[in-house]
Amino acid sequence: MRTTRSIFSVVLFISALSVVSTAMATPFRMGVGAGVGDSEARLLVPMEVDTFLIEPSLAFSWDENETSAIENSNFQNSKNDRKTWEIGVGFYKTVVTIEKCRLLSGVEAGYLWSSSDSDQKMLTNNRTNHYTYNQDNDGYYLIPSLILDYPISDHLILGGRIGMAYSRLEGKQKTRSISIKDSQVTSSSTETTDIKRTQWKLQTLLTLNYLF
Numbered sequence: 001m002r003t004t005r006s007i008f009s010v011v012l013f014i015s016a017l018s019v020v021s022t023a024m025a026t027p028f029r030m031g032v033g034a035g036v037g038d039s040e041a042r043l044l045v046p047m048e049v050d051t052f053l054i055e056p057s058l059a060f061s062w063d064e065n066e067t068s069a070i071e072n073s074n075f076q077n078s079k080n081d082r083k084t085w086e087i088g089v090g091f092y093k094t095v096v097t098i099e100k101c102r103l104l105s106g107v108e109a110g111y112l113w114s115s116s117d118s119d120q121k122m123l124t125n126n127r128t129n130h131y132t133y134n135q136d137n138d139g140y141y142l143i144p145s146l147i148l149d150y151p152i153s154d155h156l157i158l159g160g161r162i163g164m165a166y167s168r169l170e171g172k173q174k175t176r177s178i179s180i181k182d183s184q185v186t187s188s189s190t191e192t193t194d195i196k197r198t199q200w201k202l203q204t205l206l207t208l209n210y211l212f
Contacts, residue, residue, distance in 0.1 A: 002011065003174055004096065004120070004155060005187075009095070011095070020184055025142065027050075028047060028048055028050075029045045029047070029048045029074065029211045029212065030045070030046070030048075030211070030212060031045070031046050031047075031209055031210045031211035031212055032045060032046075032209070032210055033046055033153075033157075033205065033207055033208055033209030034208055035057075035059075035084075035161075035201050035205045035206070035207040035208075036095070036206055036207040037061075037091060037203060037206070038204065038206055039061055039062050039063055039206040040060070040061040040203075040205070041059065041060050041061075042057055042058070042059040042060075042207075043057060043058045043059070044057050044203065044207065044209060045057070045168075046209045046211065047205045051093060051094040052091070052092065052093055052193065053090070053091075053092040053093075053094075053104055053106070053147070054089065054090070054091055054092075054138075055089065055090040055091075055108070056088070056089050056090075057086070057087070057088055057089070057090065057108070057133035058085075058086070058087050059085070059086040059088075059111075060083070060084070060085055060086075060170055061083065061084045061086075061089075062081075063080070063081075063082040064080065064081050064082075064085050065079075065151060066078065066079045066080075066101050067183075073123040074122070074125040075121075075122070076115070076120070076121070076122045077120070077121045077122075077182065078099075078118070078119070078120045078121075079119045079120075080115065080116070080117075080118045080119075081117045081118075082114060082115070082116035082117075083114060083115055083116070084113070084114035084128075085111060085112065085113055085114070086110055086112040086141060087110050087111055087112075088108050088109055088110015088111065088112075088141065089108065089109065090106060090107065090108035090109075090143075090145070091106050091107060091108075092104040092105060092106030092145070092147055093105065093106055093173075094106075100150060100151055101148060101149065101150050102148075102149050103146065103147070103148055104146070104147040104148075104149065105144075105145070105146050105147075106140070106144075106147075107142060107143065107144045107145065108141075108142070108143040108144065108145065108163075109140070109141070109142050109143075110140065110141055111138070111139075111140055111141075112139060112140065112141050112167060113136075113137065113138035113139075114134065114136075114137050114138070114140065114169065115134075115136050115137075116133075116134070117132070117133070117135075118131075118132065118133040118134075119131075119132050119133075119194070120132075126181060126182065127179065127181040127186075128179070128180045128181070128198070129177070129178075129179050129180075130177070130178045130179075130180070131175065131176070131177045132175070132176045132177075133174070133175050134173065134174045135171060135172070135173045135174075135195065135198065136171050136172055137169040137170060137171030137172075137195070138169065138170070139167060139168045139170055140164045140167070140168060141165060141166060141167040141168075142165075142167075143163040143164070143165045143166070143203060144163055144164060145161050145162065145163030145203070146161065146162055146163070147159055147160070147161040148160050148161070149151075155210055155211050155212070156208070156209070156210055157208070157209045157210075157211065158207070159206070159207040159208070159209065160204075160205070160206055160207070161203075161204070161205045162202070162203070162204050162205075162209065163202075163203045163205075164200060164201075164202060164203070165199075165200070165201045165202075165203045166198070166199070166200055167198065167199050167200045167201075168196075168197070169195075169196060169198075169199075170194075170195070170196050170197075171194075171195055171198045172193070172194060173192070173193050173194075173196065174190065174192050175191045175192075175193070176188075176189070176190050177189050177190075
């Protein structure tokens with residue numbers, strides 16, 4: 001995990017230097033913006049250089065759910081809570097411009113880390129089985145995307161984007177289990193395992209940028 005952090009720190013630093021050196025040679029505009037999606041909030045720093053958009057970003061996403069079920073006098077309850085942070089840089093190029101609208105394509109790459117907690121309780125035949133799962137992961141992500149921008153004014157730009165987000169995570173999972181019958185603990189255990197996870201997910205985002 002430390003190696004992953006180091007690699008992306010170097011990549012982001014080199015990207016920042018590239019932005020500065022390019023901006024010194026080419027007229028550009030810089031601004032601030034925000035994006036919202038499905039359980040996701042994103043802070044954007046858009047930089048327009050000629051027909052290119054270079055966009056560092058910081059994102060936070062969350063996922064919470066709870067389910068309960070009763071079947072044949074058996075009760076089951078499950079709670080899940082996941083939080084994820086992302087820091088990265090997007091590189092996009094204008095593909096086509098139609099009147100005021102422009103279509104861009106490109107990719108965002110960066111580093112992410114997440115934590116999740118799950119809690120499961122099952123009650124059957126006067127016995128309660130309780131399981132908790134705790135995960136801490138980090139890794140990298142790539143999001144190839146299409147962006148449609150529409151300038152509301154000379155400084156304010158409304159945008160929408162769609163992409164397919166790929167992520168690869170590694171980390172640890174700690175599993176605790178306890179069994180109780182007639183108010184007495186009959187068994188308990190704790191186990192830590194290494195986990196690796198890859199995921200593809202459709203991303204949609206509505207953005208609003210202000211360029212100085």
